Amino acid sequence: MEAVISNGSFFEDKPCRCFRQAGSENTRSVLEAVASRARSLGTKKVIVATCSGNTAFEALKVLDPVIRLIAVTHVTGFDEPNTQEMEEATRRELQSREVQVLTCQHAFGGVGRAVRNKLGTYQADEIMAYTLRTFGQGTKVAIEIALMAADAGLVRTDEDIISVGGTSEGADTALVIKPANSFSFFDLKVREIICKPANF
Numbered sequence: 405m406e407a408v409i410s411n412g413s414f415f416e417d418k419p420c421r422c423f424r425q426a427g428s429e430n431t432r433s434v435l436e437a438v439a440s441r442a443r444s445l446g447t448k449k450v451i452v453a454t455c456s457g458n459t460a461f462e463a464l465k466v467l468d469p470v471i472r473l474i475a476v477t478h479v480t481g482f483d484e485p486n487t488q489e490m491e492e493a494t495r496r497e498l499q500s501r502e503v504q505v506l507t508c509q510h511a512f513g514g515v516g517r518a519v520r521n522k523l524g525t526y527q528a529d530e531i532m533a534y535t536l537r538t539f540g541q542g543t544k545v546a547i548e549i550a551l552m553a554a555d556a557g558l559v560r561t562d563e564d565i566i567s568v569g570g571t572s573e574g575a576d577t578a579l580v581i582k583p584a585n586s587f588s589f590f591d592l593k594v595r596e597i598i599c600k601p602a603n604f
Contacts, residue, residue: 421599426540428574430601431459435466437599438566438578445564445580448472451553452568452575453545457494459568459575460503474558476549477507504558511551511586512536512544532589540604542577545569550592554583561585564595576601 421437423430438450450467451474454460460475467473475498480488488507495505510517516527526534536544546569553559561583569577577600584592 418596420597423576423599423601424603426542426571426576426601426604428570428572428576430576430599431462431570431574432466434568434570434575434578434599435463438463438568439467439471441578441580441596441598442471442566443468447564447566447580449474449559449563449565450568451476451546451549451559451565453549453570455489455573457490457498458573459570460498460505463568464501464503473503474553475503475505476552477505479510480507506553506556506558508552508556511548511555511589540577540600541571542569542575542600542604543579546577546579547581547592547594550579550581550583551586551589554585559583561588561591566598571601571604576604 442450449472452459452463454475455478460473463473477490483489498505512529512533516529519525519527520530533544536547546567549569550565550567554561559565564580564582567579567581568575578598579594580596580598582593582595
């Protein structure tokens, strides 16, 4: 039975690719789904989370050349003190291919994490992160890097983008998002779920 109202349909069926498991084995399939949806929507900016740079390089192979790709890394010191996981040569190579590489404080893991590490008390930012993880780690990451990119001025808050996150390595989640600055978090809107793992 078709559900319609007088001025036309009040819903639109959109595909959502559900992976059987979370993980990096989904990366290529995620990026192919992103490329297809970006073409349909006319989206010009895609953000990907990447520590080593591998997901960004894979995205360059799959996405249309007109897409402006933004690669978001872990903060320096995330893995070990004074160490950046993305090697400088990798950063330079991505930048030479017109990929913007962003390294900055995690939206859900800045000074709030310092309070937790020192005092054992969770703060609002990490509680929000745990709440978003009920949709999967990739969803949390995709939303977080959209905030980070907006704070850095790499995406506008009045234009939808596609944000790609993952669980540990690679990609398993992609969302169409209206970004917001972190200080206006509740203005961020998840427009569509392009893909995500069903089990995580």
